Amino acid sequence: QVMTTLCCLQTILECKNAKGQEVFDLVCEHLNLLEKDYFGLTYRDTSDQKNWLDPTKEIKKQIRNASWQLSFSAKFYPPDPSQLTEDITRYYLCLQLRDDIVKGRLPCSFVTHALLGSYTVQAELGDYDPEEHGPDYVADFRFAPSQTRELEEKVVDLHKTHRGMSPAEADLHFLENAKKLSMYGVDLHHAKDSEGVDIMLGVCANGLLIYRDRLRINRFAWPKILKISYKRSNFYIKIRPGEFEQFESTIGFKLPNHKAAKRLWKVCVEHHTFFRLVSPEPAPRGRFLTLGSKFRYSGRTQAQTRQASNMIDRPAPAFERSCSKRHTLSRSLDGGLAMLLAIYSTLYLLIDPMHILTLLSILILLCFKTYVTTMDVPLVLTESKTITYQVCIFSFTHPKYDSTHTFLFQVNCTIKPGVMETRIEKRIVITGDSDADYDQVGRCCSDFCSQFQVHRGARPLMPGKPSILSTLHL
Structure with a gap:
């Protein structure tokens, strides 16, 4: 992301009277950015309004909050991004524009969303490879505020046409199309x-x-x-x-x-x-009291920046491309087998065996993060609608009782217009080869810690009579 947390710099400003320019120079040095005049640092004031950090003033006089939280953002959007000298500068500008698009600050048509999304995929994943890229390989990308399946399919079709295009070329094509948008840089x-x-x-x-x-x-x-x-x-x-x-x-x-x-x-x-302007105006330095603000822009102008860019003499810097924003609907907790077995042992002593199988299935979903297969879908503002986006099956066979029990985890995402938070329901359906004997189920779960098989993947609903149906709201 273009937002860079300053704590990652691992640098301490020794001077309490540090000015904004000192911090900005540290950030640009960390990002290996020379064409830095197009960017700046922002902060939120006590009214939660975004302000640009003044490089000529002390930070403590600008930010009254206890903690200094600054964000690195594009400040001046170049009308012609192709005149930028270095690829790394265009890359950071692309990151800013992707964030503007996803958050709705830069409105686009369906066709433009698809075209810009295809250049994003080309820059991050390279050429389309049918063996490497599955049918839903772009489902995790975020291309628009309200993303649809139709948009993802169009992005895939356009991505296939970009074969042989380098990441730098994809960024340039992205910028050439983004600069034509009416809200570009507004x-x-x-x-x-x-x-x-x-x-x-x-x-x-x-x-x-x-x-x-x-x-x-x-x-x-x-x-x-x-x-x-x-x-x-x-x-x-x-x-x-x-x-x-x-x-x-x-x-x-x-x-x-x-x-x-x-x-x-x-x-x-x-x-x-x-x-x-060709050069910034000097700040007034009169001896007598002057009315009005003394604020003047102190940085370089676009004309001066272009002259300085033409004098850059260094090999093209190598940099690692970060992943674009992805969907983050699914949630799971880290855990291990030891924690699972310890919790299970306690529950088995305190809870009726009729419900132990349901609770055990919930614990498996929460603790075994690596065994959960998820597929995120876009949030589409429609009427009250439930979308199933995750199906996981866990099954184990116990030879002593000659029975197989399968855990089907079906996650339903309910979306309502105007609601920012989405309720996620986890429906746990347990099926077996025969009718469940709850006494046998309890004994089967008791020995589950020593002999079990976990199968990962999304499969169709297995035939069989549902034994227990439980709903857990997170």
């Missing part, structure tokens, strides 16, 4: 217009965008904007007069609070400086 902020209607203000490389109900209703390019300012919770832009206009016009927007207005103003200043 930083959104909640606001209200002069009539009190809820809107979104988007800041990007080209200027300021206005959205209402997810539709863009206006666009102000940077050359058309003369001045941007804020006062209290109000944000203002002064617009250059049009061809048939004589006077300048000022448009105001209402932000949730003063901090939100200042945050939007700073993002606009940084984007305008980075993409429009």
Whole structure:
């Protein structure tokens, strides 16, 4: 993932007055990243709002929380990613865009989701191999916020056409298609217009965008904007007069609070400086008291970054590609045979043998993580719907009692619209070669610790009469 936890650096800042630039340099050094001006560090304030860490200020003056939790993210999305010099820079940008797509910040059509997903699979798995890749080899990937089986099948079809494409080429094709999306590199902020209607203000490389109900209703390019300012919770832009206009016009927007207005103003200043100016403006250093904020973008502009990138003289760095976000519906607990047998022995002494077989099957599912075969499915917001996504069978034969008992674990995922958390039911159906004798079952389970066979895999429901049906809600 593009989010990099700083504790993995195993580096301690000795100076209590460390500035943001020091931490950012450590992160980029750890990531072996030279074209670092497109990225930055973010943190969450006490209101859980995302803020960019100012490299010129001390960290302790920016983050008031007890713990410093910073995230590495793309800050300026290059309009033409092909002009990036190194493959590793394009790779980190791909990671950011994949995260934007999965979390819904970068909307895509079905066709675009499938195309971008096929490039992701090609970059991570290489060429399609029918012997190595099974029918559901992309089921664990996350390509969209609401992923369907149809989308996965389309990704597989497109992946087969990318034979011979290297991971770096797949990343480049991914970026070339992602940059054409309308929300590519747009930083959104909640606001209200002069009539009190809820809107979104988007800041990007080209200027300021206005959205209402997810539709863009206006666009102000940077050359058309003369001045941007804020006062209290109000944000203002002064617009250059049009061809048939004589006077300048000022448009105001209402932000949730003063901090939100200042945050939007700073993002606009940084984007305008980075993409429009040749070099950043120096901060004012007057001897007398000056009104307004002294904030200025202190990093390199895009023009300066491209010049520095052309001077990079090193072999292409080798780096390990991390796995994309995967589905994580199934859960199991680590354990061992000793813990299983110890728990079983205690339960056998305290619980009626009629229920010991059901409890034992539950313990097997929880303790033997390596024996559980899972298949995750996408979450699709439909009407109340139950989807079966896991079937596991455990069977053991005891020669003394000449009986075979099979444990069928069927996991049903119930999905309802508007519900963020999914209830997972584990239905445990036990079948046998003949009607179960519970006294015999108890004796059979007693000797299970010494003689047992566990078979892994997903099989059809075995014929036989269900002896016990139990439902466990996790």
